[in-house]
Every structure is written in C-alpha cells, then in structure tokens.
Amino acid sequence: MPWSRFDCDYAAPAGGERELTYCHAVREAIDQAMQLDSRVFAIGLDADDKFGVFGSMSDLSHPERVLGTPISENAMTGVALGAALSGLRPIHVHLRNDFLLVAMDQIVNYVAKWQDMFDRQVQVPLVIRSVIGRGWGCGAQHSQTLHGMFAQIPGLKVITPSTPYDAKGLLAAAIKNDSPVLFFEHRWLYKNTGAVPEEIYTLPIGKAAHLHRGNGLTVVAPSLAAIHALKACENDDLDVDLIDPRTIKPLDLDTILASVRRTGRLLVVDYDFPFAGFAAEVCAAVTEQAFDALVAPPQRLTFPDRGMPAAGPLERSYYPTPERIGEAMRELLAGQPAVTV
Amino acid sequence: MTDSQPNSTIRRDDALWLLRRMRLIRQTSERIAKLYPTDVMETPVHLCIGQEAVATGLCHHLRDEDKLFLGHRTHGPALAKGLPLEKLMAELYGRSTGCSHGYGGSMHLLDLEHGLPGSSAIVGGSIALGVGAGLAAELGAGHFVGVSYFGDAATNAGVFYESLNFAALRALPVLFVCEDNGFSNVMPKSEHSAHDIVGVASQMMPTASIDGTDVLAVNDAAGRAVSRARGGQGPQFLHCRTKRWMKHQGPERCDLIEVDIERDCPIHKLERFMASSGMVTPRELADLRSAIESEIDAAIEFAERSPRPDPNLMEA
Numbered sequence: 001m002p003w004s005r006f007d008c009d010y011a012a013p014a015g016g017e018r019e020l021t022y023c024h025a026v027r028e029a030i031d032q033a034m035q036l037d038s039r040v041f042a043i044g045l046d047a048d049d050k051f052g053v054f055g056s057m058s059d060l061s062h063p064e065r066v067l068g069t070p071i072s073e074n075a076m077t078g079v080a081l082g083a084a085l086s087g088l089r090p091i092h093v094h095l096r097n098d099f100l101l102v103a104m105d106q107i108v109n110y111v112a113k114w115q116d117m118f119d120r121q122v123q124v125p126l127v128i129r130s131v132i133g134r135g136w137g138c139g140a141q142h143s144q145t146l147h148g149m150f151a152q153i154p155g156l157k158v159i160t161p162s163t164p165y166d167a168k169g170l171l172a173a174a175i176k177n178d179s180p181v182l183f184f185e186h187r188w189l190y191k192n193t194g195a196v197p198e199e200i201y202t203l204p205i206g207k208a209a210h211l212h213r214g215n216g217l218t219v220v221a222p223s224l225a226a227i228h229a230l231k232a233c234e235n236d237d238l239d240v241d242l243i244d245p246r247t248i249k250p251l252d253l254d255t256i257l258a259s260v261r262r263t264g265r266l267l268v269v270d271y272d273f274p275f276a277g278f279a280a281e282v283c284a285a286v287t288e289q290a291f292d293a294l295v296a297p298p299q300r301l302t303f304p305d306r307g308m309p310a311a312g313p314l315e316r317s318y319y320p321t322p323e324r325i326g327e328a329m330r331e332l333l334a335g336q337p338a339v340t341v
Numbered sequence: 342m343t344d345s346q347p348n349s350t351i352r353r354d355d356a357l358w359l360l361r362r363m364r365l366i367r368q369t370s371e372r373i374a375k376l377y378p379t380d381v382m383e384t385p386v387h388l389c390i391g392q393e394a395v396a397t398g399l400c401h402h403l404r405d406e407d408k409l410f411l412g413h414r415t416h417g418p419a420l421a422k423g424l425p426l427e428k429l430m431a432e433l434y435g436r437s438t439g440c441s442h443g444y445g446g447s448m449h450l451l452d453l454e455h456g457l458p459g460s461s462a463i464v465g466g467s468i469a470l471g472v473g474a475g476l477a478a479e480l481g482a483g484h485f486v487g488v489s490y491f492g493d494a495a496t497n498a499g500v501f502y503e504s505l506n507f508a509a510l511r512a513l514p515v516l517f518v519c520e521d522n523g524f525s526n527v528m529p530k531s532e533h534s535a536h537d538i539v540g541v542a543s544q545m546m547p548t549a550s551i552d553g554t555d556v557l558a559v560n561d562a563a564g565r566a567v568s569r570a571r572g573g574q575g576p577q578f579l580h581c582r583t584k585r586w587m588k589h590q591g592p593e594r595c596d597l598i599e600v601d602i603e604r605d606c607p608i609h610k611l612e613r614f615m616a617s618s619g620m621v622t623p624r625e626l627a628d629l630r631s632a633i634e635s636e637i638d639a640a641i642e643f644a645e646r647s648p649r650p651d652p653n654l655m656e657a
C-alpha cells in the first residue's frame with residue numbers, strides 16, 4: 001500500500017522550516033495524497049472552480065480527479081460513500097459546514113453506520129471536508145460550527161485543526177484512515193502561516209497538542225478558539241495550560257485529565273453551541289474522572305444558545321473574542337467561579 | 342402549455358404598476374451596488390439586476406395573504422411582493438428597524454403583512470415551505486396560495502422533486518416559480534443539470550415556459566397560473582428564463598454573460614412598449630425614475646437614522 005511509505009507521528013517542526021499558510025497546507029495534503037495514491041479523488045460543489053474552495057484546491061497536479069457537482073449534497077454524500085465502498089478514497093468538499101445539514105440522512109444513517117452495521121467488515125475511507133465561516137452578516141444559516149453535533153454520532157471521527165502543521169498532517173491522516181472522517185477547517189485560519197514539512201506526513205488522530213504551558217488553569221479549545229485562547233494567554237502572560245484537542249473525536253481525554261489534575265481548574269472554550277456540545281462533554285468527562293482534583297466548577301465559554309444574528313453589533317457580541325477569553329481565564333485564575341454560559 | 346404571447350391589451354394602470362415595481366427593484370439594486378463598496382452594508386448581497394420581470398409579473402397577481410417563500414436572492418421578489426423599501430434598507434444596514442430587526446441580514450427577509458413568511462440561504466429547502474403553505478390553505482388555514490420561488494440550480498436538490506410530487510399528489514394550491522438565470526454560482530446550467538426543468542415539472546403539473554425578460558409575458562402566464570391554483574386546479578409551474586447581469590454575489594458585473602439591452606432588459610422593453618402605445622410620455626418616464634430615486638434616498642436616510650440593535654437585548 002502506498003500509504004505505508006511514510007511515517008505516522010511526525011514530530012512538530014522545531015522552527016526555521018518552510019512556512020505555509022493553513023490553506024496551502026490543506027492543499028498540499030490533498031495534492032500529495034493524490035500523487036501518492038491514485039484512488040484518492042475530490043468531489044464537491046464548486047470543488048473544480050477556479051477559486052478552488054478558497055484556494056485550498058487550486059492547481060492540483062491531478063485536476064482530472066477533482067469533480068464538481070450540482071447542489072445535491074445529500075445524494076453526493078451517498079455517491080461518495082458508494083465510491084468509498086467500491087475501492088476509491090473520496091474527499092467530499094463543502095464550502096460551508098452548514099451545507100452538511102442537507103446531507104444529514106446520508107452522513108448519519110449511512111456513512112456513520114456502515115461499519116458498525118456490518119460488524120466492521122467493510123472499510124469506509126471517506127473524508128468530508130467542510131469550511132466553517134462567519135461574519136459579515138452571513139446570518140444563522142451560513143455561520144454555524146457543527147463539530148459538536150457530528151461528534152455525538154458514533155462512527156464519525158471529527159477533526160478540527162488549528163495550525164497549518166496540524167492541517168496538513170491530520171488531513172493526510174484522515175485520507176489514509178479507513179473510517180469516515182469529518183474535517184472542519186475554519187476560514188478565519190486560512191491565512192495563518194506556520195512551519196510545515198515539505199514531505200507528506202500524518203499526525204495521530206486522537207492526540208491533543210499543548211499550545212501553552214502553565215499550572216494555574218487548564219483551558220481546552222479547538223480550532224479558531226485555540227488560536228484565540230493562545231492569544232489571550234500571550235497577551236497577559238497567563239499561567240494557563242492550553243490544550244488544543246485537534247480531534248474532537250476520538251478525544252484525547254488523558255492529556256486533558258493529566259492537566260486538570262495539576263491545575264485543578266478547567267475552562268473549555270468552544271466556538272459552537274453550548275447545549276449538549278463539545279464543551280459540555282469535556283466538562284462532564286473531567287467531572288466524572290477527576291472530580292477530586294477540581295478546586296472550582298468547570299466552566300464553558302461558547303456561543304449563546306440561539307441562532308447567529310446578522311447585524312455587526314449583534315455579531316460582535318455573539319462571538320467570543322480573545323479579550324473575552326482572557327477575562328474568563330483571569331477570573332478563574334483569581335479563584336472566582338466565572339459564569340460564562 | 343408552451344410559450345405564451347404577451348398580452349398587448351394590458352391596461353395602462355397595470356403596465357404602470359409593473360414598470361414602477363421593476364424600476365423600484367432596479368434602482369434599489371443599483372444603489373446597493375454603488376454603496377456596497379463603502380461597507381455600510383455588512384451582509385452579502387445577491388442582486389437581481391436584469392431579472393426584475395419575473396418577480397414583478399408574478400407578484401402583480403399575488404395578494405398579501407398569498408405566501409411567498411424565497412431563497413438567498415431576496416431583494417427583488419421581496420420588494421415586488423410589497424416589502425416596504427425602508428425596511429429592506431434598514432435590514433441591509435443592520436438596523437433594528439429592518440424587516441428582521443437586523444438579525445436576518447440580506448438573505449433572511451420577513452414581512453408577515455405582505456405574505457413573506459421568511460427566506461432561506463440554504464438552496465432548495467424553501468421550495469418545500471411553499472408546498473406547506475399550500476397544504477395549510479387546503480387544510481383550512483385560509484384562502485391563499487403558496488409560492489415557492491427558486492433558481493435553476495435549486496432543481497438539482499432532491500427536495501425539488503419531493504416537493505413537486507407531494508403538491509401534485511394532493512393537488513395543492515401551490516405555484517412553483519423557477520427564476521432560471523442559467524447559472525448556479527458560476528456553473529452554467531449545462532454543467533449542473535442533465536434534466537430539462539420544464540420537462541420534469543410537466544410530468545407532474547401544468548407548466549408554462551416564458552421569456553422572463555418580458556414582463557408582459559410573465560404577467561400573462563402568472564395571471565393564468567395563479568387563478569388556476571386559486572381555483573382548485575392544483576399546483577402550477579412557471580419557468581421564467583432570464584439573465585443575471587451581476588456576479589452571483591456582490592456589486593460587480595458578471596463577466597460570464599453578454600447583455601444586450603434591447604433584447605434582455607425587461608424595463609427597457611416595457612418602457613418602449615408603453616411609449617409606442619401612447620401609455621407614457623418620456624417626461625412621465627423621467628419623473629418616475631426620479632420619484633423612485635427620492636424614495637430610495639428617503640429609505641437610506643431612514644436606515645442611517647435608525648438605531649443599531651442592542652446586543653444586550655439578544656436573548657439566548
């Protein structure tokens with residue numbers, strides 16, 4: 001198998017390596033996977049457009065394996081699943097994760113279930129990439145972040161990279177994986193740059209990363225929230241242990257628990273809905289498994305429990321910011337339980 | 342049904358109504374395009390310059406109780422249905438006086454008084470909502486028709502077939518209006534549809550395929566379709582071929598199509614018809630244009646003066 005030709009668990013770059021944007025890291029993973037394995041192809045609405053999904057699919061070396069589709073997300077998900085069950089390794093691409101909702105039947109009843117239903121005798125090497133976007137009055141149907149909801153469904157792996165290095169390594173890992181993976185890329189991260197090795201590599205799915213070390217408070221934050229939380233730590237030089245789970249599911253609970261056992265405090269920052277979401281899951285798991293270590297109630301900082309508004313002042317109040325994350329961190333560090341939801 | 346002949350016996354009042362609404366939509370869209378680069382409207386805009394005749398010819402026959410469900414390209418059809426201009430402008434400006442109180446933005450417009458129960462930015466889904474309105478009427482909620490208004494690319498979604506089928510099975514008072522501008526976002530119809538839209542619809546209900554740049558033709562066909570739907574003859578399908586002069590989104594011209602004003606501009610064609618048949622003088626046409634400009638000035642002033650929504654009042 002071509003995929004055995006490169007290593008797993010590639011070490012993070014020490015610095016001084018080539019810099020790439022998040023967008024181009026995604027592009028490179030797809031391009032190299034396509035070169036490595038002729039079974040890999042991409043399909044999606046406007047996937048073959050000249051703008052190439054915000055630049056993440058432009059100038060690929062195998063354009064003949066990039067297929068545009070009509071606005072038929074539900075059927076196209078089934079088509080991708082059928083292709084995955086028939087020997088190929090599809091990457092189904094969506095310009096916004098809100099459009100996945102049109103394909104819920106295929107994603108939840110088919111894609112997620114296909115392995116369990118047949119006692120895992122089949123492989124489903126299918127990646128569903130979708131971009132998360134928001135801002136500029138896009139409103140309630142074009143601004144959602146849905147990783148928590150999908151993570152609730154058994155049978156789906158959910159990946160939310162926050163850095164270019166993670167984006168490339170985890171996307172390659174997702175394509176290499178023989179089970180369905182949902183890969184959520186935040187549009188606001190697309191222009192961020194970071195060191196990215198030139199050769200293809202994978203990162204382990206289900207392994208968190210420390211973005212900042214400290215002993216006073218554990219903060220768990222995925223995707224854009226991780227980058228905002230890092231900014232908050234650095235702005236105020238806070239004593240925070242910041243963990244980016246990188247994959248929502250499987251979740252690296254060990255890393256989170258080890259940290260909470262040291263700090264005794266937990267804040268989960270999640271740019272997603274609060275109710276029964278990822279932040280709730282982390283708080284519940286930590287409470288179950290490290291209750292004795294906690295010196296304060298675990299806290300959540302998420303979107304409010306309502307649809308996204310459009311007007312500027314409403315948007316700015318709706319979405320957490322590095323400043324608001326910093327406030328929540330300082331309150332917890334000061335020992336006062338902060339009510340943030 | 343096939344192409345219908347424009348009704349050249351149209352009354353002056355009716356022709357003036359059509360012209361007024363089309364001009365309102367055109368001039369408003371042009372003003373939005375002009376202002377958009379200044380960032381006063383923090384919301385995506387899907388303009389419909391060139392497509393005004395479709396919504397206008399249709400809405401001429403709709404009453405306030407009739408329920409019109411729209412997709413993302415909302416401004417023109419909403420104005421045609423009766424959404425007050427200042428409420429549209431205030432929504433685009435993100436003000437609390439907007440039709441959705443600043444919560445909706447450009448793609449989510451509401452006007453319950455004028456039969457606009459909301460619009461959706463996820464392509465396809467709102468086709469089913471028009472059927473729901475038809476079902477409600479059938480079940481006794483009132484005397485109205487449901488209207489599903491969508492683009493050519495929405496016919497690629499399964500919900501399109503499912504909705505037509507259900508409406509036809511139950512003979513519901515529903516009008517399906519396909520505003521076919523020949524494009525999805527940048528994909529031409531030849532690349533997104535193997536099917537013939539009218540061919541598919543005609544298997545389930547009466548259809549009319551019309552030159553959607555000819556408002557008299559749309560008006561005529563819509564009049565017949567609406568009265569059939571109202572009269573208990575089941576769902577009707579209107580396919581209106583038109584052109585999108587602007588890019589899919591934003592204030593720029595589309596470079597994928599050629600526009601010939603004589604051939605493609607619904608307003609130019611109606612004005613020419615009205616002038617040649619003695620319904621209007623050049624002076625009246627100029628007065629109408631400037632009256633609408635003043636209306637737009639006033640709507641913008643209203644929007645600018647209006648307060649922004651208070652985030653503290655946003656309930657979780």
Ligand SMILES: Cc1ncc(C[n+]2csc(CCOP(=O)(O)OP(=O)(O)O)c2C)c(N)n1
Pocket residue numbers: 045071073099102413414462463464465491492493494495496522524525526585589
């Ligand atoms: C389910 C879904 N997929 C993709 C999109 C992105 N999108 C928005 S509008 C559009 C094109 C729609 O074309 P058409 O239905 O013909 O309407 P038009 O824009 O031409 O008025 C696309 C692909 C979306 N909004 N919803």
